[in-house]
Amino acid sequence: MSLRRLPGLLTEGYAFISRTCDNVGTDAFRVHAFGRPVTFLRGADASRLFYGGQGRFTRAGAVPTFVQHLLQDEGSVQGLDSAAHRHRKAMFRALLTSSDAGRIVDLFAEDFARAARYWAEQDRIALHSQAELLLTRTALRWAGVPLAGTSVRHRARELSAMVDWIGLVGPGNWAARLLRRRTEAWAAGLVSAVRAGELSPPGRSALAVIAGFRDDHGDLLTEEVAAVELINVLRPIVAVSRFVTFAAVALMTHPHWRETFAQGTEADLQPFVHEVRRYYPFFPAVPGRTTEPFTWQGAEFAAGELVVLDLYGTNHHRSLWELPEAFAPERFRDWDGDPHTLIPQGGGDSVTDHRCPGEPMTIALMKEAVRLLTRSVTYTVPVQDLSVPLNRGPALPREGVLLAGVQPVG
Ligand code: HEM
Numbered sequence: 140m141s142l143r144r145l146p147g148l149l150t151e152g153y154a155f156i157s158r159t160c161d162n163v164g165t166d167a168f169r170v171h172a173f174g175r176p177v178t179f180l181r182g183a184d185a186s187r188l189f190y191g192g193q194g195r196f197t198r199a200g201a202v203p204t205f206v207q208h209l210l211q212d213e214g215s216v217q218g219l220d221s222a223a224h225r226h227r228k229a230m231f232r233a234l235l236t237s238s239d240a241g242r243i244v245d246l247f248a249e250d251f252a253r254a255a256r257y258w259a260e261q262d263r264i265a266l267h268s269q270a271e272l273l274l275t276r277t278a279l280r281w282a283g284v285p286l287a288g289t290s291v292r293h294r295a296r297e298l299s300a301m302v303d304w305i306g307l308v309g310p311g312n313w314a315a316r317l318l319r320r321r322t323e324a325w326a327a328g329l330v331s332a333v334r335a336g337e338l339s340p341p342g343r344s345a346l347a348v349i350a351g352f353r354d355d356h357g358d359l360l361t362e363e364v365a366a367v368e369l370i371n372v373l374r375p376i377v378a379v380s381r382f383v384t385f386a387a388v389a390l391m392t393h394p395h396w397r398e399t400f401a402q403g404t405e406a407d408l409q410p411f412v413h414e415v416r417r418y419y420p421f422f423p424a425v426p427g428r429t430t431e432p433f434t435w436q437g438a439e440f441a442a443g444e445l446v447v448l449d450l451y452g453t454n455h456h457r458s459l460w461e462l463p464e465a466f467a468p469e470r471f472r473d474w475d476g477d478p479h480t481l482i483p484q485g486g487g488d489s490v491t492d493h494r495c496p497g498e499p500m501t502i503a504l505m506k507e508a509v510r511l512l513t514r515s516v517t518y519t520v521p522v523q524d525l526s527v528p529l530n531r532g533p534a535l536p537r538e539g540v541l542l543a544g545v546q547p548v549g
Pocket of ligand 1: 228376
C-alpha cells in the first residue's frame with residue numbers, strides 16, 4: 140500500500156484504518172510514509188500483540204511531538220518502559236484505584252449540584268463546556284489543589300485545550316502547546332510549594348503523592364516531570380466530560396434508557412456506560428514503536444518500526460461485535476470481559492502494560508453522571524444537531540449538546 144492512502148487519515152478520521160482494512164480484506168496494512176513503514180492494525184489479536192506484556196512495543200518516539208507535547212510530554216509514565224514503567228505505574232494505580240480514589244464520585248456529585256443551581260438561572264447550557272468546568276473543579280479538589288487563588292475557568296480552558304486540539308497541526312496546536320507550557324509552570328509551582336512545606340495537601344492526595352514520589356533509583360522526580368504527572372491525572376479527569384456528554388447524547392437519542400435510570404433501576408448501568416465508551420469516538424488509535432524484530436501473522440517487523448493500533452476500529456469490529464453500529468448496552472449484560480475487545484482506553488493489563496490506569500475512575504464518574512442527569516435535574520432538549528462527525532478528532536456533537544430549562548430536582 141502506498142502513501143497515497145495517507146491523506147485519508149485526515150479526511151476519513153476515525154474510520155480511516157477500518158475502511159482501509161475492509162478494502163484490503165485484512166486486519167493489518169502497511170504504508171510507507173516519510174521513508175519508513177507504518178503498520179496499521181485492528182482487532183483483538185492485534186491488541187493481544189500490542190498489549191501482550193512482552194515488551195515488544197515502546198511509546199518512546201512513537202507519538203508525533205506535536206501530540207506528545209499536549210498529552211503526555213517528556214518524562215511521563217507513558218514514555219517509560221520495563222521496570223521504570225512498572226514502578227511509576229504502580230503509583231498511578233495506587234492513586235487511581237484505592238478507596239480514596241472513590242471519593243471523587245462524591246466530590247463530583249457536590250460539584251454537579253452546585254453547577255445545577257447555576258444552570259437553573261440560564262435559559263440553556265451547552266453540556267460539554269459545563270461538564271469540563273465542573274470536572275475541573277472536581278479534579279482540583281480531588282487532587283488536593285487548593286481552590287483559593289486558582290481560577291477554575293482558567294484551568295478548565297488550559298486542561299481541555301490539550302485534548303481539544305490534538306487533532307490540529309499548525310497554529311491551533313501551537314496555541315494549545317503554549318497553554319500547556321503555562322499549565323506546566325503552574326503545576327511545577329504547586330510541586331515546589333509542597334516540597335518547600337509552603338503547601339500541605341492531604342497526605343494521600345495526588346498532589347502530595349506525586350510531589351513525594353521517588354523513582355526506582357530512590358530519587359524524587361524533577362519538578363518538571365512531577366508537574367507533567369500531576370497534569371496526567373488532572374487533564375484526563377477533565378476529559379471524562381466528553382464521555383459524560385456522549386452519555387447524555389445516548390440518553391437523549393434512546394429515551395427508554397433515560398426512563399430506566401430515572402426510576403433508579405441500575406442493573407444495566409455498567410453495560411450502558413461500557414456501550415457509551417465502545418460506541419462513541421474518543422482516542423482513535425495508539426501508536427507504538429517495535430523494540431525488536433519479530434514475525435506476526437506472516438508479517439515481518441523490524442526493530443524501530445512504527446505500528447498504530449486502531450482503538451475505535453476494534454471497538455466497532457464486525458467480528459467482535461454484533462451490529463457494531465447499533466447502540467445496544469444489552470450486549471454487555473453477559474460480556475466475558477476480554478481485555479482486548481473493548482479498548483477505548485487501551486487493551487491488555489493496566490499493571491504490566493500501558494493500558495489506562497484511570498479506567499475504573501472513568502467508569503465510576505460516568506455512572507454517577509448518568510444517575511445525576513436522570514435523577515437530580517430535569518431539562519428539555521432543544522432542537523439541535525446531535526450527530527457526531529467522525530472526520531475530526533476528538534469528536535463531539537457540533538453544538539456541544541444543549542440542555543434547556545435545567546431545574547434541580549427536590
Ligand atoms: C476520559 C476518558 C479516558 C480515555 C479515553 C483514556 C484513554 C487512554 C489511552 C488510550 C491511554 C494510552 C494507552 C497506551 O498508551 O497504550 C491512556 C493512558 C493513560 N491514562 Fe487514560 N483515558 C481516560 C481517562 C483517564 C483518567 C481519568 C486518568 C487519570 C485520572 C487517566 C490516566 C492515564 C495515564 C496516567 C495513562 C498512561 C498509562 C501508561 O502509559 O502506562 N486516563 N488513557
